[in-house]
Amino acid sequence: MAAGFKTVEPLEYYRRFLKENCRPDGRELGEFRTTTVNIGSIGTADGSSLVKLGNTTVICGIKVEFGAPPTDAPDKGYVVPNVDLSPLCSWRFRSGPPGEEAQVASQFIADVIENSQVVQKEDLCISPGKLAWVLYCDLICLNHDGNILDACTFALLAALKNVQLPEVTINEETALAEVNLKKKSYLNIRTHPVATSFAVFDDTLLIVDPTEEEENLATGTLTVVMDEEGKLCCLHKPGGSGLTGAKLQDCMSRAVTRHKEVKKLMDEVFKSMKPK
Amino acid sequence: MAGLELLSDQGYRVDGRRAGELRKIQARMGVFAQADGSAYIEQGNTKALAVVYGPHEIRGSRARALPDRALVNCQYSSATFSTGERKRRPHGDRKSCEMGLQLRQTFEAAVLTQLHPRSQIDIYVQVLQADGGTYAACVNAATLAVLDAGIPMRDFVCACSAGFVDGTALADLSHVEEAAGGPQLALALLPSSGQIALLEMDARLHEDQLEQVLETAAQAARDVHTLLDRVVRQHVQEASILLGD
Numbered sequence: 366m367a368a369g370f371k372t373v374e375p376l377e378y379y380r381r382f383l384k385e386n387c388r389p390d391g392r393e394l395g396e397f398r399t400t401t402v403n404i405g406s407i408g409t410a411d412g413s414s415l416v417k418l419g420n421t422t423v424i425c426g427i428k429v430e431f432g433a434p435p436t437d438a439p440d441k442g443y444v445v446p447n448v449d450l451s452p453l454c455s456w457r458f459r460s461g462p463p464g465e466e467a468q469v470a471s472q473f474i475a476d477v478i479e480n481s482q483v484v485q486k487e488d489l490c491i492s493p494g495k496l497a498w499v500l501y502c503d504l505i506c507l508n509h510d511g512n513i514l515d516a517c518t519f520a521l522l523a524a525l526k527n528v529q530l531p532e533v534t535i536n537e538e539t540a541l542a543e544v545n546l547k548k549k550s551y552l553n554i555r556t557h558p559v560a561t562s563f564a565v566f567d568d569t570l571l572i573v574d575p576t577e578e579e580e581n582l583a584t585g586t587l588t589v590v591m592d593e594e595g596k597l598c599c600l601h602k603p604g605g606s607g608l609t610g611a612k613l614q615d616c617m618s619r620a621v622t623r624h625k626e627v628k629k630l631m632d633e634v635f636k637s638m639k640p641k
Numbered sequence: 642m643a644g645l646e647l648l649s650d651q652g653y654r655v656d657g658r659r660a661g662e663l664r665k666i667q668a669r670m671g672v673f674a675q676a677d678g679s680a681y682i683e684q685g686n687t688k689a690l691a692v693v694y695g696p697h698e699i700r701g702s703r704a705r706a707l708p709d710r711a712l713v714n715c716q717y718s719s720a721t722f723s724t725g726e727r728k729r730r731p732h733g734d735r736k737s738c739e740m741g742l743q744l745r746q747t748f749e750a751a752v753l754t755q756l757h758p759r760s761q762i763d764i765y766v767q768v769l770q771a772d773g774g775t776y777a778a779c780v781n782a783a784t785l786a787v788l789d790a791g792i793p794m795r796d797f798v799c800a801c802s803a804g805f806v807d808g809t810a811l812a813d814l815s816h817v818e819e820a821a822g823g824p825q826l827a828l829a830l831l832p833s834s835g836q837i838a839l840l841e842m843d844a845r846l847h848e849d850q851l852e853q854v855l856e857t858a859a860q861a862a863r864d865v866h867t868l869l870d871r872v873v874r875q876h877v878q879e880a881s882i883l884l885g886d
Contacts, residue, residue, distance in 0.1 A: 407720075409723055409770050453767055
């Protein structure tokens with residue numbers, strides 16, 4: 366009976382739960398789904414991670430390559446993120462060139478990298494004006510059950526912490542780069558940006574970490590990216606219903622708490638991996 | 642490539658296996674709740690994921706609907722970080738299209754498409770790490786995914802690659818062995834009837850030696866079948882426990 370009601374009137378069905386301050390999957394309005402992270406499983410990638418936020422699964426693989434630094438910033442390397450939402454992860458996507466959602470997600474990740482300065486671009490430079498590291502970060506969504514942006518940000522951060530750059534010396538005589546694959550060092554991760562997404566229901570109610578059904582029923586979404594010191598890296602609110610300043614403040618305080626949770630999880634995972 | 646011995650005098654390969662030995666295979670079904678069927682397989686270091694949606698109504702042009710059977714649509718995608726050198730285009734390039742076509746032809750032979758006329762079955766395969774034998778891993782993963790989706794099939798489709806070095810046929814080639822440039826055979830078999838769904842060979846091989854290589858590949862495919870069968874039975878057993886049988 367409940368299943369029938371849910372199909373016919375999904376919004377009413379949800380409202381019944383929201384009135385009791387909970388959601389159909391048993392979570393509270395401010396509760397995240399179980400987050401799990403797995404690091405370094407892809408041997409061919411220079412850094413990799415797999416993040417599961419409930420059912421949403423995102424895998425991030427980073428490959429490092431040589432590249433010429435851009436002419437307007439000769440002492441900087443660069444990071445190229447790409448989010449791939451294929452028909453594999455959900456019904457809604459078609460095969461072919463990246464759709465709107467994938468492009469928005471890619472741009473969002475690029476903005477987060479840029480704003481948070483998670484990797485200092487100067488660290489990626491090998492020889493100013495001639496050679497620099499280029500990090501190609503490819504995020505593949507394997508299962509889309511809402512809240513892609515949070516999962517992607519977390520996967521990217523975990524993968525970046527896992528990347529090892531080999532030592533490169535420029536041979537003075539031949540002016541060629543010599544790569545020493547035996548000596549590798551981890552990237553210097555300056556900050557840890559963590560994203561928290563919210564969905565707005567009926568223009569008033571805010572719920573954290575929406576599933577795909579909730580995203581479809583929502584009247585608006587909001588994503589806040591927070592740093593360690595409570596610094597705001599990115600605020601993504603693509604239209605939708607309006608929010609008051611007070612609600613926004615609530616969101617930001619929730620984002621700060623979420624940052625602590627995620628940081629704790631990541632520290633645990635990396636600590637358990639250290640003896641290598 | 643001089644200096645790299647693919648088969649030592651004692652009969653050991655680069656990774657320590659014997660000539661007819663398969664790599665370690667680990668597989669799981671039902672990894673994603675959202676899709677109708679899904680499976681993940683690891684053959685040595687080759688990691689492949691398959692997801693099946695269907696049977697459902699034809700998407701796009703209705704004109705493509707076949708009046709007497711289902712349309713099988715396969716897409717192959719290889720992650721950019723799956724190979725040693727970064728791959729520029731994950732899907733849409735020639736090799737991916739060819740793989741997709743080969744997978745489609747393989748599964749059209751095995752899936753009982755007559756039971757679902759005017760509908761479409763989508764099989765999406767994603768290779769996360771490629772260390773040789775990607776076609777075989779994709780077929781094996783897709784078989785498990787189709788079974789997980791409950792789509793009736795004539796038989797399992799088990800695939801394995803084989804090669805030929807120094808007068809001996811090798812089963813389940815790794816990337817190093819494939820890159821050496823010798824003859825390679827990819828075989829997809831329906832084990833119970835012994836029928837071949839797909840056979841593809843690269844490089845030159847003398848017709849006298851074909852028999853030997855084919856037999857090695859077929860035996861390896863049958864070994865894969867034993868393993869996949871066990872995985873399916875275990876999965877069904879776990880599922881029935883959860884349903885409270």
